[in-house]
Every structure is written in C-alpha cells, then in structure tokens.
Amino acid sequence: MNDRYDPQQIEKKWQEHWEQEALFKVSTDPSLPKFYCLEMFPYPSGRIHMGHTRNYVIGDVIARYKKMQGFNVLHPMGWDAFGMPAENAAIKHGVQPADWTYDNISLMKAQIKKIGLSYDWDREIATSDPEYYRWNQWFFLKMLKKGLAYKKSSFVNWCPSCETVLANEQVISGLCWRCDTTVTQKEFDQWFFKITSFADELLKDCDSLSGWPERVVTMQRNWIGRSEGVEVEFKVEGADEAIKVFTTRQDTLYGATFVSIARKHPLVRKLVNDKKIMARIEALSEDPGGKEGVFTGSYAVNPLNGERLPVWASNFVLMEYGTGAIMAVPAHDQRDFEFASTYGLPVKVVIAPPPLCFAKRSSGGIRGQAITKAYEDDGVLVNSARFSGLRSDEARSRIAEFLEKEALGRRVVNYKLRDWGISRQRYWGTPIPVVYCDSCGIVPVPEDELPVILPTKVPVTGTGIPSLSEIKDFTGTRCPSCGGTARRETDTMDTFVDSSWYFLRYCSPKTGDRPVDPEAVSYWMPVDQYIGGIEHAVLHLLYSRFFTKVLKEIGIIAYGEPFKRLLTQGMVIKDGAKMSKSKGNVVDPDYLITKYGVDTVRLFCLFAAPPEKDLDWSDQGVEGASRFLSRVWTLVHRHHALLSGREDTQNIFSQMSSRASGLLRKTHQTIKRVTNDIERNYHFNTAIASLMELVNEISACTPSEADDTKLLRFSIRQCVLLLSPLAPHIAEELWSALGHDRSILHEAWPVWDEKLTMEDEIELVIQINGKLRSRVMIHAGLDDDTVKERAFNDPKIAGLMKGKTIKKVVVVKGKLVNIVV
RNA sequence: GCCGCUGUGGCGGAAUUGGCAGACGCGCACGACUCAAAAUCGUGUGGGGAAACCCGUGUCGGUUCGACUCCGACCAGCGGCACCA
Structure with missing residues (x-):
C-alpha cells in the first residue's frame, strides 16, 4: 500500500475495473426488490458543468447506497439531443447539427465517466436517434386518433430570436425560457396536445405526490389554476x-x-x-x-x-x-x-x-x-x-x-392551463408524422412507415439552416390514402415531447417493435427517485405527468404518475451568483478532477450543503475535503500491517481498553447516523460530518488490550463501507488494501446494534429557572429521584440554592434537571 | 399585488419530539516538526469581561419550568405567478 493518497492512479484503475466487471449492468429480475434512480438527462452542449456534476453525484450516492442495501438498481443515462443550440453551432462552425450533437455526446460521455458514476451504459439513449424519435411519432399518431392531438390556428407565443413558437410554460415572465428574448404574439396554424382534458386529473393527482417538494406541487397546482x-x-x-x-x-x-x-x-x-x-x-x-x-x-x-x-x-x-x-x-x-x-x-x-x-x-x-x-x-x-x-x-x-x-x-x-402547442418551426427535432394531400387533406403517416426520418445531411450556410420545408427530398411524398402527390408536415416537435417519456424507454431501451416492453416497465416503473433542477417544476415535470396519463389511457402502462419521489437540487453558486461564463465565476469540473481527484470533488459537493439547498462554492472547502480523504488513507496505512488479510468471523470484544469501548459505541452511533441521514432526505452533509467524527476518534485510538486491534479493524472496515457510496474509488482501494478480493459494491450496508449505541454515562445538565448552572456526569438509566438527588448534591448548585425555595423540579430523562425557584 | 421559502459565529452549515445553541468543515491564532517554507500534526477559536458572570439564533410581543424550534405582528432577502375575472 502506497503511503500517500494518489487519487489519479486509483480512480482510473477502479473505473476500468467496474467497467470490466460490468458491475452496473442490470436486468429485470422480479425476485429482487427494485430501485429506479434517475437524474434529469443533459442536453449535449459539449461540456459538463458543476451543476451537472452535483446532480449526478447525488444520484450516484443514492444508487450505490441502495445497491448495497440489496436493491436491484436501475441507474441509466442518456441525451436530450434535439434542440436549437445544435442549429446555432452548425451555422457558426459550418458543421452538420447531427455531427455536432454526436461529437458532443462522446465528449461529454468521456467527462461523465471520469466522475465514476454507476450508470448502466448499455441503456444509453439519444433522443435524436431514429429508433427513439420514431416512438414520439408513434405516440403522436395514437394521440391524433384519440383526438388528443389536433391542429388549430391561434395566436401563440413567438420567440423572434429562436424563430419558433413556444408553449405557455416556456414563456417565463414574458421572456423565452431558453434565450430570454421578449416573446411576441403571432398567429399560427399549429399542432396541439390536449393537456387540458387531463387538467382535473393532473390537479387531483397532485395530492398523491407526497414524495415531491411541496413548493413544486404548489407551482403545478397554480399553473393548472382551476x-x-x-x-x-x-x-x-x-x-x-x-x-x-x-x-x-x-x-x-x-x-x-x-x-x-x-x-x-x-x-x-x-x-x-x-x-x-x-x-x-x-x-x-x-x-x-x-x-x-x-x-x-x-x-x-x-x-x-x-x-x-x-x-x-x-x-x-x-x-x-x-x-x-x-x-x-x-x-x-x-x-x-x-x-x-x-x-x-x-x-x-x-x-x-x-x-x-x-x-x-x-x-x-x-x-x-x-x-x-x-x-x-x-x-x-x-x-x-x-x-x-x-x-x-x-x-x-x-x-x-x-x-x-x-x-x-x-x-x-x-383552468388557467392551456393546450400544449408542440409545433416548432425548426429543423433539428422530431418530424411530425402527417402529410398534406390536396384531395384527402391532413393524412397521418401509417404506423408501418415510421419513422419519418429527419434528413441529417442538410445544406448549412453561414446565415442559416433551411427549414424542412426547403428540403425537397423531404417534403415530396405521396398520399398514404389516395397515392397522389402530397407534401410532408415540415414543423418538428417541441423537444419537451422527447423528454416526456425517456424514463420509460430506459426500462427496455432496445425494444424494437414497440415503444416499451410492458414487462420491463411494470417491473421498473415508477421512478423511485428523480433528481434535477427546480427550473422544470412546471415544464418537463408537468409534461411528463401528462404523457404518463396519456400512455395509461392508450394502454401502454398501468399507473398514472411517473415519479414517486422528487429531489430538486439547488444551484451551484460562486461569489454570490450562479456560475456563468458571463460572470466569469465558472469552476471547471475537469480541472478539479485532475487537481484533486474526483472523490474529493464528490465529497465537497455532498458536504458543503444539503442537496436541496444552493451550494456555495469554496476552493478552500475543496481542500478540506481532500484533506479528509488523505487522513482516512493515512489512517488505514498506519495500521496496515494489523489490518490486512484478516477477516474476523465475529465482532465480540471482551477485553478492551476504555478508550476502545468508547470507539465501539462511536462506530455503532456513526452507522446509525449515516444511515438515518441518508434516509432522511439525503442529508449527506451531516452524514459526512459524523464520518469525520468517527475518523477523528479512530485516529486517537492506539491499540493496547487484546481485543483493541480487532475492534480497530472492525471500526475501520465500517468506516470504509460507510464512505463507499460517497467516495467510491478510495473506498474500493482501501477495501482491497484491507484484504478483500471483491468490489465493495458487493458488500452489504452496515447495520448498527441499538444497545451498543447507548452511552453508559451521560452528562446531566442542571438548570435553575431554565438557565444552565452546572453539569455532572452520571450513569445512564438512573431513576428520577436519584437524578434529582445528584443535582442537589452538586456543590455549585447547593451554593446557588442557599436561601431559595423550590417551587418545582423538572427531570428530562437522560438529559437534564431544571429547578424552578 | 398574491402565493411560497429562507433569516443561526469571520464563512459553509449542525441542532430527531420544545430540553447543553454553534456538531463537522473552512478561515484565523498559537505551538510542534524544519536552516526555512510548504505539507503534516497538536491546541484554541460566538461576543463582552481580569474573573464571577452577562449577552447572543432578523425585530417586537406571547405560550412554557424551559423557545433557533410553537403562536401573533413586523422587517429583510430569494423564488414562483402576475390583468386568469
């Protein structure tokens, strides 16, 4: 074992190991309890930023923790790959939007892999893939048949900069949600999804979203506005x-x-x-x-x-x-x-x-x-x-x-809620599968002719990308009904359609003959834990709820709500503002990973604030996280000779020094605290704080009695296990240094013994009229009268009580005595 | 304007049910190691005071033996919605 913690070396090693062993591959297995952990998938802009990193790290800790608890964990990742930035980049750099997008995906995938996330990459999807968007088209046809998709002319929101219409949810205080341009009104003939016919159901089912932050549910209720x-x-x-x-x-x-x-x-x-x-x-x-x-x-x-x-x-x-x-x-x-x-x-x-x-x-x-x-x-x-x-x-x-x-x-x-306008006058999106025939009117493309393929080679000039209407190979077609000449619909779908059901596709990403495999979906869905930004409180989260209800009505799935629990993580802030290029306060995850190792970055993201609150970035705080991991490393290294290669069959300690018996209690208390902190709204910051306390206590312990070494071994093992979801690379390395052959992910999450968490001595607080006057050590579990006696016998209290009349004495078991005079 | 959230040291943040305010970390100070520095380790660290003690969780009031925690009024900051009849 190296005497110094060298993250660069061990992180690469373990990431390769996980990949070789295919540790994160999962399959449908009804004999096991399942857990579906999902983070909102990114738009492939080209680079991962700190907000992504925080989001995925939170999800990864949950996924690893649940796996150690024996759950069959589905933890997938993919790409929200259609959208405007690809078109802008194409114009700017003279590249094909498709090429730009897929290049970015491979860049970002490499970056994400360096974070050591437990994704099953076999389930990766990109919404721009015809095998994905064909099902957008398929859903559209189903909805058209049911009257849930329709075309009408109306005044709609128009973003002059994006040159496309926007749905109401996508206009934030009069500005475009993506580019902040003032939105104007324009009359347009466009396709709508009839979300209003689910208004009542969407509202009523808000009551069942007990695992969601209350404010998100409130925002949805207000948006529906009954x-x-x-x-x-x-x-x-x-x-x-x-x-x-x-x-x-x-x-x-x-x-x-x-x-x-x-x-x-x-x-x-x-x-x-x-x-x-x-x-x-x-x-x-x-x-x-x-x-x-x-x-x-x-x-x-x-x-x-x-x-x-x-x-x-x-x-x-x-x-x-x-x-x-x-x-x-x-x-x-x-x-x-x-x-x-x-x-x-x-x-x-x-x-x-x-x-x-x-x-x-x-x-x-x-x-x-x-x-x-x-x-x-x-x-x-x-x-x-x-x-x-x-x-x-x-x-x-x-x-x-x-x-x-x-x-x-x-x-x-x-209702305040309006129907969802989904037509976009853009190229890089899902083609809407209808054709216009002079004699038959609007004719849906038959299901067996799907997908309507979006051409990926388009003439890109410095000033723009032609809309689909200008691509003759695309528009020209024949009418499926009468066989005469016809032209295709040239608007594409809002990209929020793509993200309204991707979590279903992850359950069976390779299914070819239908959008989802019913068996896989009924096993994995709903998503047990969804994690993402608050900015989607109404947008994506409302659309996904709507889609889920539509799919239930079509008979694809059996339940009505997609996300059981929702965690909206806070922003990453630096110098009092959200990180942004224009403010120049961006911290690059790649740079930090190279400098400190990803475990340090992970630990800091988790420690600096609870996940739902904004995280104030601090370079010195990162140093602190790095220091802590080094201390854990040093601790194992110091006792390495005593620790490695031995597996104790039972953890019963009879001969211990008093210091060591305190450590046994601390260890069990830490298991309890870390577990409860994770269970209670994923408060990793306090979980890490208690792990730090444990490390401090182990460090102070030098084995003297016979069983001390055994206990030390036990405490260090528990400590590494508890650390493993948070900082998985160092945990794997230490676990192997402790003499274990297989990945720590196969180990069970530690359990505590309630009896061993109890203190046998407590510090009794003595108050007079509610003011702290003295403290005294007493045995735990004494009866009230004895506790009172001890309090009055305390010399300080006796002195203060001279000449006072006792009105009342309050005893709080195991904590304090309050004397009222 | 309406609705919601948040106010705790120099900083990030702790405080299960009303029971020791400030866990843990950062920073700072001092000490050890070093020719020296960095790193590391140790000690201290809410404010005032020599001390006894006093004050202290945005402000004011209330309930209680006891309030960061509960209730009422207000102030500040953030977020959502904003002619939704």
Whole structure:
C-alpha cells in the first residue's frame, strides 16, 4: 500500500475495473426488490458543468447506497439531443447539427465517466436517434386518433430570436425560457396536445405526490389554476346576440356596471359598425400595464335585474381565458375599479364587509362615501334584491342555482392551463408524422412507415439552416390514402415531447417493435427517485405527468404518475451568483478532477450543503475535503500491517481498553447516523460530518488490550463501507488494501446494534429557572429521584440554592434537571 | 399585488419530539516538526469581561419550568405567478 493518497492512479484503475466487471449492468429480475434512480438527462452542449456534476453525484450516492442495501438498481443515462443550440453551432462552425450533437455526446460521455458514476451504459439513449424519435411519432399518431392531438390556428407565443413558437410554460415572465428574448404574439396554424382534458386529473393527482417538494406541487397546482364559477349570458340590446361571461363572483352580479370584452372577441366585429370606433379598438395598446378601453356603442342586459350595461372593448380582458368577456364590478374588483375610475363609469357597492371587528380593511362606500379601492373580500350582500342579507359564500351557491333554474347561466370550471402547442418551426427535432394531400387533406403517416426520418445531411450556410420545408427530398411524398402527390408536415416537435417519456424507454431501451416492453416497465416503473433542477417544476415535470396519463389511457402502462419521489437540487453558486461564463465565476469540473481527484470533488459537493439547498462554492472547502480523504488513507496505512488479510468471523470484544469501548459505541452511533441521514432526505452533509467524527476518534485510538486491534479493524472496515457510496474509488482501494478480493459494491450496508449505541454515562445538565448552572456526569438509566438527588448534591448548585425555595423540579430523562425557584 | 421559502459565529452549515445553541468543515491564532517554507500534526477559536458572570439564533410581543424550534405582528432577502375575472 502506497503511503500517500494518489487519487489519479486509483480512480482510473477502479473505473476500468467496474467497467470490466460490468458491475452496473442490470436486468429485470422480479425476485429482487427494485430501485429506479434517475437524474434529469443533459442536453449535449459539449461540456459538463458543476451543476451537472452535483446532480449526478447525488444520484450516484443514492444508487450505490441502495445497491448495497440489496436493491436491484436501475441507474441509466442518456441525451436530450434535439434542440436549437445544435442549429446555432452548425451555422457558426459550418458543421452538420447531427455531427455536432454526436461529437458532443462522446465528449461529454468521456467527462461523465471520469466522475465514476454507476450508470448502466448499455441503456444509453439519444433522443435524436431514429429508433427513439420514431416512438414520439408513434405516440403522436395514437394521440391524433384519440383526438388528443389536433391542429388549430391561434395566436401563440413567438420567440423572434429562436424563430419558433413556444408553449405557455416556456414563456417565463414574458421572456423565452431558453434565450430570454421578449416573446411576441403571432398567429399560427399549429399542432396541439390536449393537456387540458387531463387538467382535473393532473390537479387531483397532485395530492398523491407526497414524495415531491411541496413548493413544486404548489407551482403545478397554480399553473393548472382551476377555478369554479358560472357562465352567464348577457343579451345584447337590439341585437340577436348574447355575451357569455365567466365569473367566480356571481355574488356580485347586482354590482355589475358595465360589460367588458376582449379586443379580439368575435362579437366585436358584429357589434361595431362604426369604422372610427373599430379603428380605436384596434389601436388599443398591447401593454399590460395600463388599462384601456373603447365603448362599443352597444348595451347588454343584466339577466338578474334587467339593468342596461354599456359594452366596452378593452385590452385587459384575455380572449384565451374563460369566455373572453367579463361583467365588470368596480366596487369589488380592483381591475374593474381602475378601469371605471379612468372612464368615469359608475361604482355600485353590493357587498358589505362583515361586522367591523372582523373587517381587515374598509374602503368605504357603504353609506355613499367615495371608495378608494375595490373591496374584494367576502362579506354580506346588499342592494341585491332577494339575495340581500346573505353571506357571500351562501349567495354564490344560491345565485348559481337560480341562474341554472332560470336557464340564464350554468356552473362551469375553468383552468388557467392551456393546450400544449408542440409545433416548432425548426429543423433539428422530431418530424411530425402527417402529410398534406390536396384531395384527402391532413393524412397521418401509417404506423408501418415510421419513422419519418429527419434528413441529417442538410445544406448549412453561414446565415442559416433551411427549414424542412426547403428540403425537397423531404417534403415530396405521396398520399398514404389516395397515392397522389402530397407534401410532408415540415414543423418538428417541441423537444419537451422527447423528454416526456425517456424514463420509460430506459426500462427496455432496445425494444424494437414497440415503444416499451410492458414487462420491463411494470417491473421498473415508477421512478423511485428523480433528481434535477427546480427550473422544470412546471415544464418537463408537468409534461411528463401528462404523457404518463396519456400512455395509461392508450394502454401502454398501468399507473398514472411517473415519479414517486422528487429531489430538486439547488444551484451551484460562486461569489454570490450562479456560475456563468458571463460572470466569469465558472469552476471547471475537469480541472478539479485532475487537481484533486474526483472523490474529493464528490465529497465537497455532498458536504458543503444539503442537496436541496444552493451550494456555495469554496476552493478552500475543496481542500478540506481532500484533506479528509488523505487522513482516512493515512489512517488505514498506519495500521496496515494489523489490518490486512484478516477477516474476523465475529465482532465480540471482551477485553478492551476504555478508550476502545468508547470507539465501539462511536462506530455503532456513526452507522446509525449515516444511515438515518441518508434516509432522511439525503442529508449527506451531516452524514459526512459524523464520518469525520468517527475518523477523528479512530485516529486517537492506539491499540493496547487484546481485543483493541480487532475492534480497530472492525471500526475501520465500517468506516470504509460507510464512505463507499460517497467516495467510491478510495473506498474500493482501501477495501482491497484491507484484504478483500471483491468490489465493495458487493458488500452489504452496515447495520448498527441499538444497545451498543447507548452511552453508559451521560452528562446531566442542571438548570435553575431554565438557565444552565452546572453539569455532572452520571450513569445512564438512573431513576428520577436519584437524578434529582445528584443535582442537589452538586456543590455549585447547593451554593446557588442557599436561601431559595423550590417551587418545582423538572427531570428530562437522560438529559437534564431544571429547578424552578 | 398574491402565493411560497429562507433569516443561526469571520464563512459553509449542525441542532430527531420544545430540553447543553454553534456538531463537522473552512478561515484565523498559537505551538510542534524544519536552516526555512510548504505539507503534516497538536491546541484554541460566538461576543463582552481580569474573573464571577452577562449577552447572543432578523425585530417586537406571547405560550412554557424551559423557545433557533410553537403562536401573533413586523422587517429583510430569494423564488414562483402576475390583468386568469
């Protein structure tokens, strides 16, 4: 054994060993309990960064830990290989997007392999592989048949920089999720997935996601945005039209003073004949800041009280939500209030705050004073005819009932969630498998003609890549229905389609005749632990849940939720900011691995913070991690002669020095702590801290009595076993130095003996009135009276107690005595 | 504006159920080894104070024998949503 820890030498050796022994290859084996551990697969940008490293290391520790616990562990890796950057790189460097992508994959794979991750590389997939994306096309056809995929023209989000449309989830605060360009609206004919027909199920099943961080579940619930209300028809005076309005506040119906409809509402054209008015409506600002509107000249009738309400076209009513029209109640809706104030429209109070003592904020208005802002809370109805005097919640159901009975309206549920637009006007993606025929219209490509292959040799120029529509070999085809000439759909699919089911493909990546092998999927799924960034809280995670539900409906899989537990790891921060090229605070994993060895990098990533929190990068902290591993190495080296080649059959120690018996207890306590820290939300930082304590204690121990050596051997072995998922290379090397032939991965995870974790002496804390006054060592397990006696006998306490009367004495077993005077 | 999360030494972070605040590490200081330095090892390290002691988990209040932990109000920082009717 070398006297110095040399990570470069041992890491390479063990990585080769693992590969030769095929240690991470797994197969379906129903006789074994399974564990599916998955990290979000990367986009092959070319280089691994610290965020990837942290993500994969966390997953690797979990996978190795579960394997040692006897689970059959599926731990795969692959590539989210379609997407824009390949096109940009192609333009910049004059290469084929496909070549660029596959080159990056091999570069990144080599980098990832240096981290020593326990992947079954036989299951590697790349979404740009025709054998993968053909199933995207296959799912699309199934969904088309079921009416879950459809084409429609609508205003959609357009990113001028990416030159493609974006789904709602992909617009973050008005900016493109990928390039931060301001998104505009553009009318497009495009394909949608009907995610809204699963809105209720997606929402309801949020309740079952107990293994997910609560905030992610909340974000999904909010995104789906279910709200219950009523649709009410307001007849247009003097016309054969009615304006359908959606509201959740039917209790404020009597307070409506005007009706407001979206600029793009189809009724606008019908109601407005005056060209001047029409021009003013069209000129309304798109800026969501200021509320603007134009009186259409028409009036609508409130179905409850027959009042005439002016109809306004305004810029703050969304066409996409509800019915695209609202009843405006300025007294009880802040937006309507602002609008009414601007245009001098009346304000009519119909909800009075509950008795004053409960009112949070009163904004006046009850006795005719001018109000300063809308009262939006619930209260008691006033000025509402037969409904006056009811509480808001009661009034909502009574009015809804009444509207339904009189056929004036009906109860409805609305969602904020919109259908998922999946067409992308880009080259590097999955071709959408339909053709357009002049006589037959839209015709799906027959299943047996899949995959529709994306051409991988395209004319790349310095200014751009042609869209598929410009590649004649691709577009020209014949109609599968009539055999006549036809042209292919030239939009490709959103890459989020690719990542919505890749975790299923890993279960049987080579299955050729169908997307997944049902047996493999029913054994491995769902994913037991999924790990990735919080940025996908709605995007990828929502789409994957949707896809899972669709696949269940199609009959491919039997369950409805893909990810049992989710861990959203924090960002890697340096100098107070997320690592980025522009900030110049990037730390290169490769450089660190060369300098310190990957075990050090792994250990630091795990030790510096619990996985869900941001990790503050510290170069000195890395030194500390490196120092710790060297200390473990030195420790084994120091006792090497005593330790190697002996395997104790039983760990019973009768003759021990007192120091050694303390070490036995510490060892069992450490096994317990490390195990519990991993089980309890993967808190590797505290697990490592307790391992450090154990190493410190072993280092302080010099064997003297007969069994001391045996115990030392036991403690060091346990220590190496506990360290092995965290820093696997050094653990393997030390394990072999300790005289073992086979990989430490075959060893069982250590178990502790609860009896041996108990302290036989404890430090009793003595408080007077809750303040710490003294401490005394006592035997564990003494009864309360004896403990009290010991406390009062303590000279310091006796002195302080002089002349005081005892009111009460509280004894907490094994911990403290509090004397109240 | 609404919803959510987080506030603990010089720094990263600990503290199972309300029971010794600051585990472990970094940094710093001193010491050993060395001609010297690095590395390594050892000791110390929340603040104040010579000490006894006092103060201390964002702020203020409450519950309790006892509060980083529970309750109420507020302040600060971060994140999500933002005309969703």
